[in-house]
Every structure is written in C-alpha cells, then in structure tokens.
Amino acid sequence: MAYFEYRALHPDGRQDNGTLETDSMEQAAANLRQRGLMVVSLQETANPENIGSVTKRRWIHRAAWLLPILARDRATFFRQMSMMVQTGLTLLQALQICKRESAKKAFRNVIQQMIDDVENGASFSNAMGRHKRIFSSVIVQLVESSEASGELESAMSRIAEGIERRSEQIVKLVSALFYPLFVMVVATLVTLFLVYGVIPKFATFIERQGGQLPASTQFLMDLSKGAIAYLPYLLIGTGLVILGLIMAWRNKTGRYRIHRILLDVPIIGGILTFSAISQFGFTLSVLIESGLTLVDSLRIAGKSVGNEAIQNHILATREKIIDGENFANAIEDIIIPPTVSQVIAIGEQTGNLGEVLDEIGSYYDSRLQARIRWLSAITEPVMIIIVGGIVGFVYFSFFMAALGMSVA
Numbered sequence: 001m002a003y004f005e006y007r008a009l010h011p012d013g014r015q016d017n018g019t020l021e022t023d024s025m026e027q028a029a030a031n032l033r034q035r036g037l038m039v040v041s042l043q044e045t046a047n048p049e050n051i052g053s054v055t056k057r058r059w060i061h062r063a064a065w066l067l068p069i070l071a072r073d074r075a076t077f078f079r080q081m082s083m084m085v086q087t088g089l090t091l092l093q094a095l096q097i098c099k100r101e102s103a104k105k106a107f108r109n110v111i112q113q114m115i116d117d118v119e120n121g122a123s124f125s126n127a128m129g130r131h132k133r134i135f136s137s138v139i140v141q142l143v144e145s146s147e148a149s150g151e152l153e154s155a156m157s158r159i160a161e162g163i164e165r166r167s168e169q170i171v172k173l174v175s176a177l178f179y180p181l182f183v184m185v186v187a188t189l190v191t192l193f194l195v196y197g198v199i200p201k202f203a204t205f206i207e208r209q210g211g212q213l214p215a216s217t218q219f220l221m222d223l224s225k226g227a228i229a230y231l232p233y234l235l236i237g238t239g240l241v242i243l244g245l246i247m248a249w250r251n252k253t254g255r256y257r258i259h260r261i262l263l264d265v266p267i268i269g270g271i272l273t274f275s276a277i278s279q280f281g282f283t284l285s286v287l288i289e290s291g292l293t294l295v296d297s298l299r300i301a302g303k304s305v306g307n308e309a310i311q312n313h314i315l316a317t318r319e320k321i322i323d324g325e326n327f328a329n330a331i332e333d334i335i336i337p338p339t340v341s342q343v344i345a346i347g348e349q350t351g352n353l354g355e356v357l358d359e360i361g362s363y364y365d366s367r368l369q370a371r372i373r374w375l376s377a378i379t380e381p382v383m384i385i386i387v388g389g390i391v392g393f394v395y396f397s398f399f400m401a402a403l404g405m406s407v408a
Contacts, residue, residue: 004028005045008037019045020089021096034088069107069134071170075163077107082156091124091152110134123147138283138304145290158286165282169275169368176372180379187387194394196231199224202398216397260309263335267375274368276310277340281361288354295321309335327353339363 004025008016016037022028025042032039077098084094092115099111110131117127125144128135139159146155199220227234248254263269283304287297295318302314313333320330328345332338340360347356 003045005043006032006039007041008032008039011036011038018097019100021093031088031093036087067104069104069110071163071167073102073104073107074134075160075167077102077111078156078160078163082153082160085156086153092118107134124152136304138287138300141292141300142286142290145287145292149291151290155290162282162286165365166279169278169365172369172372173271173275176376176379179376180383183379183383183387187383187390190387191390194390195224195227199394200228202401214397214400216393217401220394220397256308256312259307260335263307263309267371271368271371271375272307273310273335273337274364274371276305276307277337278361278364278368280305280310280314281357281359281364283361285354285357285361288357294327294353337364 002022002024004020004022006016006018006020006028010016020028020031022031025044029039029042032042080098080101081094084097085091089097095111095115095118099108099115102108102111113130114124114127117130118124123144125140125147128143129140142155142159143152146152245258248258262272280301284297284301287300288294292300298314298318298321302311302318305311305314313335314331317327317330321327326345327348328341331344332341343356343360344353347353350356
C-alpha cells in the first residue's frame with residue numbers, strides 16, 4: 001500500500017485536499033472520481049502523517065490534543081466513517097483519514113490500534129470490541145450485524161444519531177439542573193453564614209440590651225446556638241451519610257437500591273424513567289431492525305440503560321420471554337409506564353415491533369424534553385422564593401428586635 005497526496009475539486013468548485021492509501025496511483029484517482037471529485041493533482045507521498053498533524057493544526061486543535069475522548073468525538077467518528085464508506089473508500093482508507101482528522105491523541109491511538117487489527121485480518125466490529133471503554137456492546141453488535149448484511153454505512157449513521165441524541169439529552173438535563181443546583185448551593189452558603197457568622201453577633205448585642213424578644217428573633221438565636229453547640233456532631237453525621245452513600249454506590253446491591261429509590265422521587269423519578277425508556281426504545285428498535293432476535297436484542301439493549309433497576313427488569317423480561325411469555329406481558333412492572341406494554345402489544349400483533357419501539361423512543365424523548373423544560377422554568381422562581389424567604393425572615397426578625405429595643 002502507498003500514500004497519495006491529492007488536490008481535487010467538487011462539482012460546485014470547492015477544493016478538497018488530503019491523502020489516500022491505495023495500491024496504485026490509478027486506484028487513488030478512481031476512488032476520487034467515485035466520490036464525484038475532479039482530480040487537479042495527485043502524487044505519491046512518503047510521510048502522510050505530517051499531513052494534518054498537530055503541529056499544523058490551529059491552536060484550538062493543539063489545545064485539545066491531550067483531552068479525553070467524549071461522546072461527540074465518537075459521534076463525529078461514525079459520521080465520518082459512514083460518509084467515507086458510502087462514497088466508495090475502503091474501511092482502512094476511512095480509518096486512516098479519521099485518524100488524521102482526530103484532534104485528540106487518545107482517540108488517534110485507538111483508531112491506529114483498530115487499523116492494525118483490521119490489517120491483521122480482524123473485522124471492524126472485533127477491532128472496536130477491544131476498546132470497550134470507548135465503544136459500547138450495543139455499538140459493537142450493530143456494526144457486527146451490519147457487516148453481515150452489507151449495510152455498514154447506514155448502521156454507522158444510526159449509531160452517530162443515537163450518540164448525538166443521548167448527548168443532547170444529557171446536555172439539556174445538565175443545563176436545566178445547573179441553575180437550581182447553583183442557587184441551592186448559594187442558599188446553603190448564605191444560611192450557614194447567617195447561622196454561624198451574623199446571627200451570633202446580633203444575638204450577643206441583643207442579649208446585652210435585655211428585654212423581651214419577638215418569637216421569630218428568639219427562634220433564630222436558639223437555632224444559631226444549637227447549630228454551634230452541635231457542630232461537631234453535624235459534621236460527623238454528614239460525613240457518615242456521605243461515606244455510607246459512597247459505599248452503597250460501589251456495591252451492586254446498594255447501587256440498585258439507590259437507583260430504585262430515585263425512580264420514586266417526584267420530578268427526578270419521571271426524568272430518569274423517561275430517559276431510560278427513550279434510550280431503551282431507540283436501542284432495541286435499531287437492534288431488531290438490524291436483524292437480531294428479540295432475546296439477543298434485549299440482552300444488549302438492557303445494558304445500555306443507565307438506571308440499574310430498569311436494567312435488571314429488562315434482563316428479567318428477557319428470561320420470561322425465553323420461558324414462553326410474550327413481550328408485552330413480560331415487560332409490565334410498576335417502574336415501567338403502562339403505555340409501553342400496551343404499545344408493544346400492538347407491535348407484536350401487527351408484526352412491526354421495530355417501528356413501534358422507535359415510536360416509543362420518540363414519544364418518551366419528547367416527554368423527557370417537555371419535563372426538562374418545565375423543570376427549568378419552575379425551579380428559577382422557586383429558588384428565588386426560597387433564598388428570598390430565608391434572607392427576608394432573618395431581616396424581619398432582627399428588625400422587629402431592633403424596633404422593640406428602640407421603643408423600650
């Protein structure tokens with residue numbers, strides 16, 4: 001194999017520069033023509049790695065050189081692979097280009113290892129399967145099925161869409177939760193400052209003046225004294241609770257119970273359920289449409305769900321189906337919305353289960369987005385009321401005490 005540096009033009013006049021790895025210059029020119037490009041120049045190069053290297057990239061690319069691999073990197077990778085395979089490039093050629101295009105050292109190393117594996121006779125899915133931290137079992141299985149059916153480019157496009165959809169959900173959820181969490185932290189800090197810093201000083205001054213204090217002022221003074229007196233116990237208790245949660249999270253049974261409890265928490269439980277069902281519907285639909293059996297698809301799709309309570313139920317559903325129960329009845333449970341089993345029953349009756357599952361994914365994705373928008377809209381006034389109420393109560397209490405002393 002040799003490397004050829006080319007300069008070509010698109011039909012609309014745009015210029016395209018890059019390199020190809022082919023057996024001959026004639027093959028390189030043929031590949032470019034298959035992509036609809038008009039070759040302007042084509043010459044063999046002995047050092048292709050210099051093309052698009054980090055030293056020739058913009059500073060923003062050089063800054064990203066040591067960053068970890070993110071979801072958008074994987075989505076971009078599959079988008080590029082799908083486009084290049086569809087235009088006629090071989091798998092190795094597409095991987096070589098993706099490697100040069102990647103701005104991150106870690107991802108370039110992963111792609112290079114996949115190139116080496118493919119050159120040594122491994123399939124694309126097997127090459128990806130050796131990097132489980134980067135490519136999930138769902139992705140590997142989809143690529144493996146598409147290799148057998150000859151629809152690799154469409155499978156990679158669906159994978160990119162799935163990654164982008166999941167990333168968008170996470171970004172929107174984090175954006176919606178950031179403001180209330182920030183305000184909650186500020187409210188906590190303000191409260192601690194008042195309880196441990198401001199109120200004790202006012203309390204000392206007011207006690208020196210003597211007299212009868214208003215009930216609200218006396219409550220704040222008692223609260224501050226109690227908080228100061230029991231501060232060591234509060235710190236120890238908080239530390240034990242955090243340590244207990246960490247230990248429970250690291251234990252499989254404990255993590256399952258935490259996930260199960262979260263599903264019953266108002267608002268948060270709905271968000272987690274909608275997110276899990278949406279991911280489950282999209283993933284299972286793609287797996288079934290790619291030719292896998294329902295039993296195999298459930299095993300893979302179940303592992304893609306983030307909540308372990310729902311994940312365990314999906315795997316239990318698979319066992320029930322193996323024992324002869326139909327899908328709609330097997331998936332019924334208190335943690336699964338009733339709509340899911342009812343729609344799945346229709347899909348089983350009509351024989352278009354894959355399409356129905358995709359509709360389930362779209363439906364619960366839209367509900368998730370609506371719930372996130374509602375959460376974002378409602379939390380701002382609620383947090384303002386909470387913080388304003390705390391500060392206002394403290395101000396009112398000491399104002400009434402000061403007014404009482406001035407009257408006296």
